[in-house]
Amino acid sequence: MKYRASWNGEILAESSEIKEIEGNKYFPQNSLNKQFFKETETHTTCSWKGKASYFNIDVAGKTNKMAAWYYPNPTPLAKEIKDYVAFWKGVEITEEG
Template identity: 35%
Template sequence: MTSATARVGDTVIATTDDPVIVEGNVYFPESDIAEGVLVANKAKSLCFWKGIASYYDVATDGATLRSAAFTYRRPSPLARRIKGRVAFWNGVEVSTDRTAH
């Protein structure tokens, strides 16, 4: 079993026992992210196989990390495992821990 945690400094902003890892990015279920941390912005990008990514600013402890989280709201069929999930980068530290089950 794998668990994952996302932090900004010492503040935990997400933790899950149900991560999905795609291309080195850890995708957290939206329900496992702290409330009020994600602030939608207008940034978008296109991945040729996952689809269109939408971005969030990550706000915590009075600081805002621009476009530090992303999601694929309507992923392609090949990437359906990441629907309803958010990944972090750009200043958010993500760690995984594999435990015996």
């Protein structure tokens, strides 16, 4: 099964190697179309996954603020999502095959 993340008419990421936690599909960072992603200074903390960092997504002159997040140094309980990115705020996740 292959998954695709898209927003504003562009494919943000594609992979068959996603991880799913708490209903969120995490894509490997190497599957991202990096030209659409901009680091932010925003961080939040999850009690069991650790400190999250966020990307803004810029496509065709529109910005979806903090629409992607990842855990650069997850806790041991969440180590499987290190170097993986999840989406929200209108980013569509679809399945193929």
